[in-house]
Amino acid sequence: MATDPFASKFEQFMDTTRQDVRFSLRQMARSPWFSALVALTLAIGIGGSTAIFSVLKGIVLRELPYPEPERLVAVWEMQDGSISYQPFSGPDYLDVRAQSTTLQELGVTTGRWFNLAADGSPVRLEGARCTASLFRVLGVPPLHGRSFVEDEETEGNNHVVLLSHGLWQSQFGGEPDVVGRRVPVDGVPHEIVGVMPEDFEFPTPWGGRDTTQLWAPLVPPHEDSDRGWHSFGGVGRLADGVTLAEVEVELEAIAAQLAAAYPDTNAHTQMWVEPMMKRALGGVQKTMSFLLIVVALVLLIACANIASMLMARGAQRTPEIAIRSSVGADRHRLLRQLLTESLIQSIFGGIAGVALATWGVGALVAILPGNIPRVAGIEVDTPVLVFAALTTIAAGLLSGLAPALFAARTEIAVVLRDGLLGRGGSRGLNRFLGGLVAAQIAIGLMLVNAAVVLIMSYSNVVSQEMNFKTDEVMVAGISLLGPKYEEPHQRRAFYDELISRVQSVPGVIRAGLTGKLPLRGGSNGDVLVNDEIFDPSSGPGNLVEHSFIDEGYFDAMGIPLLAGRPFNAFDLEAASAAAGLDISPVELPLVINRTMAEQMWPGENALGKLVRPRSAEEHYRARVVGIVEDVMQWGAERPPLPEMYFPYTSEVWGPLWANLVVQAEGDPSPLAAAIRETVRRIDPQIPVAEPTTMAEILHQSTGRRRFAMLLMTLFAATALALIIAGTYGVMSYSVSQRTHEIGVRMALGADKALVIRHFLTRSARLFGPGLVLGLVGSLAASTLTRSMVFGVSPLNPIFVAAGVGAMIIVTSAAVTVPVLRATRVNPVEALKAE
C-alpha cells in the first residue's frame, strides 16, 4: 500500500517534536531554579508588553463603537486659519447643517450638569445637551425607547431625557418600564424617552473620558446675535465616498459665505474637520506608543539576558550537543531542538506573563488618570492574547537563536575527546556575551535617562508656584437650576445664604464662589482695551479668560492680590442692580490677573483701565479695580493666560452653576458632610457634587504626566534589575571559565588586587561601549521625549551624567560578587583541575 509522503513527513515531524518537547520539559524539571529564573525574566518582559499593549489596544487601536466609524469626524471652527478647537456657534451650526452635502449628517453637543431627583433625593449628574441629529451621526439606537427628534429642539418641547445604561441601573434599578416615566430634571418634569446600551460611548470632542449619564435635547441658539457665542462641539458623518479634503473645501465655501453675510462675527471664522478617532484619543496615543516602545526595550533586555544565560549554560551542554552530532544530528536538527527548548521555556514565561498582565491591567486601569479616554475597552481579551502569544514566540526565538547557533557550531571532535568545553569558552562566544551585556547597558542607559527626565519634569510641574492654596481648600460644585432660580436675585439670595452659613461652620476660615476653578479650563473671548474700536476686518483681538466670582473668592482660594482691591459687597450689588436696570452698556468692576496687566498695559498701571468685548454689540464695559496673581487655567502645564474676573452677580453670563470654595483650618476633608448638610437645609432639592480639595484637582491635572512617569520609572527599574542579573550571570560565567587562568596568574605571583583589577578592566571593556551606545541612543530618543518634558532638556548634561553614574554603579554592583569570587580561587585546586 502506498503511503502518503506528506502524511509520513508530518508524522515524522510530530514524532520528533514530541521528543524535543519531552526532553525540554525534562531539562526544565532538572534545573527548576534556572527554569524559574528564565520564566520570571520572560514573564516580566512579556507581561509588561502585554499589559501596555492591552491599554494601547483598548484606547488607541480599538475602533470607535459606531457603524462605519471611519466616517465620523469632529467639526470645529477657527479664527484666521490658525488651527484651534473653537466650538460652533448655534447659528453657524444650523447654516452648515442646512448647506453641507459632503456631510451626511451633523450634530452638536455641549456638556453640562443636571440635577436629577429620580426618587426624591437629588443627585448632580454629568450630562450633555445634544441635537437629535447627533444620535443619527453616531448610528447607535437606544436599548429601550427612542432617541430625540427635531421637534424636541425647541423651548418647551425639550423636556425629555435619555438615560445612560449606568444611570438606568443605579437610579431606576434597571426597570424595563422606565421609558415614558416623568422625572424631575433641574426641577422640571422630564419624560424619559430612552435608555442607551451598556457599551455606548458618547463622543467627547474635547477629549477625556466619557462620563455622560444623561442627555437632553439642545435648543440651538439661532439669532444672528448669537453667532459670537461659541459653545457647541460638532460631530459629523461623512457622506458616502466623501473625503476629509472634500468636506474642508465645502466648509471653506460655507465659511466664506457666512463671513460675507455676518462680518461682525464671522469675518475671520473658518472651519475644519479631523477624524473622530484622533479626537477621541485626546493626545493619549503618543504617550501610550512611547510606553509600548519602552516596554519593548525592556523585553529586549529580558531576551538578551536570557540569551546570556542560555549561552553560558549552553557551554556546559556542549558535550551533549557533540554526542548528538556524532550520532548523526545535523546542524538544522540541533537548531530545531535547541529552539524548541527555548520556545518551551518562553511559553512558560508567556503564561506567567499573561497572568502578570492580567493583574497589571487592573493595576494600570486603577492608576490611569481620569482624563484618559476609552478605558472601558482595556482588558486582556483575544487580540491581547494573540499579541502575548506572538510576543512569546518572538521572545523564545530571539533569546534562543544565538545560543542555539553557537551550540550547533560545537567542535565535535575536540569535545568528544576532552569531554568538556575548551577552557575559557570560545572567543566568539565571549565576544557575543560581551556584546549582549553592552547592548543591555546601552538600552538601560536610554531608559534610565528617559526616566530621570520624566521624573524631573513631573517634579517641575508639581513644584510650580500655583498661587492658590491646595491642601486647605475644598471645593464643591452646585447647580442652581429650575424655576426657583431663574432670576438672578433668586440665585444671589441662595448664594448669600450659603456663604453666610458655611462661614459659620466650625473649622471654616473663609468661603467664596467661582464659576470655574483653576486648572479646569473654562471660557474665553476677545476684548478691546483703552480706546480700541471694533473693526471686524482686523485680525483677532486679545483672547482673555473669563471668571465670575464673589467677593470672598480670592481670599478663600488664597490667590494673592497684587494691586488695587478685590470685589466688595457694593460691587456685587451694583453689578446686580445694573443687570436689572437694563443699562447698556453696563460698566462693571473688574479684577484682572498679572499676565493680562502686563500684556495689555506693559509698563503702565492697569488700574482704572477700561475693557470691553471685541464685538459690534457692547454687552459690557468694565473698569479694572484690582490685579491678582496668575493662576493657571488649562491644566498645570500651560502657562497662565490673561484673565478677567467679573462679579458673579453681573448678567454677562448668568452663574447657573458655581463652585463653593472653602478654606479650612488644616485638612478640609471633614467639612464635606457639613457643606452638604448646609446646602440641604437651604434647599433640599439642590444636590452638591462630591466635595474635593484643590490638591486633588492639581493631582488630577498632572495625572497623565504622573502615569507616564510612574510607568517609565517602573520599567527603567525593571530594566536595571534585569541588567544586574544579566551582567552578574555573564561575569560569573566568565570567572568560572577562567578559574584555571586565575590559578595560573596567582601561582605566578598575582595578588587579589591584581585579580580584581584584571576583571574590573574586563568589565570596563564591556561597559564602555554600552555606555557610548546608550548616549547615542538617548540622543536619538530625545526627539521622542522632547514633547514630553517640562522645564528640562531631554539631554540635560547633569541628568545624562547621573544616568551614566547610575549605570556604572549598577553594573559595578553586578560584577562585585563574581570578581570577589575570583579572588577566592585556590591556585592549587585550580591547577589540579588542569
Place this chain on the structure above:
Amino acid sequence: MTNNDTPLIKMAGLKKVFLTDEVETHALSGVHLDIQPGAFVTIAGPSGGGKSTLLSIMGLLDTPSEGKYELNGHPSENLSVRERAQLRNKAIGFIFQSFNLIGDLTVFENVELPLVYRNTPSTKRRTMVREALEQVGMEHRLNHYPSQLSGGQQQRVAVARALVGKPLILLADEPTGNLDSRSGEQVMSLLKGLHADGATICMVTHDPRYLKYAERTIHLFDGQIVDETDPAVLEAAI
C-alpha cells in the same frame, strides 16, 4: 552493501594540521590506510600520536587538511556538513572512552537517538532499540538514566547505541580507558562477539592487553603509521 574486495575505509596521503596562534601542529602526516569490511583493526601508539585525530576523520567528525578519504567508496572531501551528518548517522557507530551518554536521557532514549535522527518510525525504533540492548545485555535497564549505571554498563549502552543503526563500521576510541579491568574485559568480549558476527571494528587503544582482540594493529607515531604488528606476536610479548 559492501564488496569484500573494496576497502570500507580508504585513506591516502592523509594529513591534518592544527593551527593555533600561528603555531602549526601536524597531527597526521601522510597516512595511508585501508580497512576491509569485517576487519577488526586496532590503532595503537603513544599519546599525541594522532590516534584520536585519525579516528575523528574516519568518523567524519573532522576533515583532513590534505589527502583523500573514501568511506565505502564515497569520497568525503566534497560532502556538505549535512551530508556528513547523514552519512555518519547511517554508516558509523561511535564508542567513546568516556561513554558520552546524555545524562538527561534514559538508556532507551540514548540508544534510540541515531534512529530518531534518521527519522525511523517509532514502532520500528522500539524494536531496534530493544534488539540492540539485548545484544549487549542491557535490556533490563531501559528506563534507567546513565547516572544509575556502572561504568561498564554505561559503556555497554554506548555500544548498543553504536550498533542500533546497523552501521558499516564501529569506531571505538579507548572504549576501556575509563573502566576497571573486569568491565574492560567484558566490553572487549562484547566487541569480539560483534566482530565474530561480521561487524567491522576500528578501535583506538594504548592498552596492549586488548590488542589481541584485533586481527591487525596499526602503530601511529608523530602522525605517521610506523608499523603493523601481528597480534599473536604482541600477545606473546605481553
